[in-house]
Amino acid sequence: MASLPLVPRTKLGSQGLEVSKQGLGCMGMSYMYGPPKPEPDMIELIRYAVDSGVTFLDTSDVYGPHTNEILIGKALKGGYREKVQIATKFGIGKKDGKTDIRGDPEYVRACCEGSLKRLDVECIDLFYAHRIDTRVPIEVTVGEMKKLVEEGKVKYIGLSEASASTIRRAHAVHPITAVQLEWSLWSRDLEEEILPTCRELGIGIVPYSPLGRGFFSAGPQLFDNLAEGDMRKNFPRWKPENLEENKKIFARVSEMAAKKGCTPAQLALAWVYHQGDDVVPIPGTTKKENFNQNVRALSVKLTREEMAELESYASADVVKGDRHVSMGTTWINSETPPLSSWKAK
Incomplete structure (x- = not known):
């Protein structure tokens, strides 16, 4: 098999963070897409990715929960920590069995301390608010994240799934290095407002699910092979009535890929x-052959x-x-109350 192309380095945002042009989304190793994968295999895959030049690792405290951060912490033993940039997130929890989004200062700090411990690191390279708590002014959430930077526990901060106005308010409190949003051929709702806002402010873009949650990798037949507990079974685009129409998209992408001499996944990526240059996607995988395919997309x-x-x-x-x-x-739905409302409490 031909060797992998060199993975270039790039500046993510304008605050100084440098990462590999392709990242590795680690969620599916432990969470959401069926049962957790064997730990030894995933440690081997993470190290293989880093040795191949993909050094930007993405996780969250909710993945597992907690087990994905622990997995990455184990994978980085033996000298790997110095080679990588770790991005993790806080903000999604559970309350009475339901999703509970939190961004209050006490929670932000507690999550950071927990992530540091599970990752077994002294500092998190990029710390995101995973979702926006619409009960707390974004200035309050980011204000606590700023303190964590000043204390040396976090190097850079980011937001995930935040609106343009929320990003602008956050950036006024402390420079935002990156915004993570779903962005792929069939998920493009960020392009009208969020993308120009980030570029105006010098904020990097980190697309998650750049392969349409596997749609552009395996095609519509992926749905028939999803494991028990795979959350994609509940996603609207995978429902039979929608999938029947969405199949046509994959067929057209496949036709162009064949003409280009690459796979549909490589074309989509x-x-x-x-x-x-300010865009760093984080395709996730649990298989070495898929990882190799993703890296080769850099040459298309x-x-x-x-x-x-x-x-x-x-x-x-x-x-x-x-x-x-x-x-x-x-x-x-990420607008938060004005800061004045919080001060009044």
């Missing part, structure tokens, strides 16, 4: 890479005409079903 070149053609295949009016099972917790 290359489209994300071509969005700009697209013309403007090919980009436009791909976009026409998966335009908003073509894609059927919402991108997330709970759109209410995405950036669309």
Whole structure:
């Protein structure tokens, strides 16, 4: 098999963080996509990724919960910590069996301390608010994150699924290094407002699920092979009535991929890479062969005409079903109260 291409380095945001141009989303190793995968295999995969030049590792305290951070902590033993940039997140918990989004200062601090312990590191490279607590002014949440930076527990801070106005308010308190949002050929709702806001402020973009949660990797047949407990079974785009229409998107992407001499996954991922130097996708995988395929997407070149053609295949009016099972917790609903309301308490 041909050797993997060199994974370039890039500046993520304008605050000084440098990462590999491709990251590794680690969620599926422990959470959401069926049962947790064997720990020894996942440690081997993480180390293989780092040795291959993919050094930007993405996790969260909710993955497991907690077990994904512990897994990464184990994988980084033996000299690997110095080679990587760790991104983790806080903000999604459970209360009375339901999802509970929190961004109050006490919770922010407790989550950071917990993540440091589980990862077994002295400092988190990039600490995100995973979702926005709409009960707490974003200035309060980011104010506590700023304190963690000043104390040396966190190097850089980010937001995930935040609206343009929320990003702007947060950035006024402390520079935001990166914003993480779902972005792929068929999930493009960030492009109108969020993308230009981030570029104006010098904030990097970290697309999660750049392969459409596996849709552009395995195609619509993936749904038939999902393991018990795989949350994708509940996602709107995978429902039979929507999947029947969405199959046509995969077929058209596959046709272009065949002409380009690459896989549909590589073509979809290359489209994300071509969005700009400030974009660092974090495709996740649990298999070495899929990881290799993702890295080779870095070598796929697209013309403007090919980009436009791909976009026409998966335009908003073509894609059927919402991108997330709970759109209410995405950036669309991330406005927080004014700071004055918090001071009054």
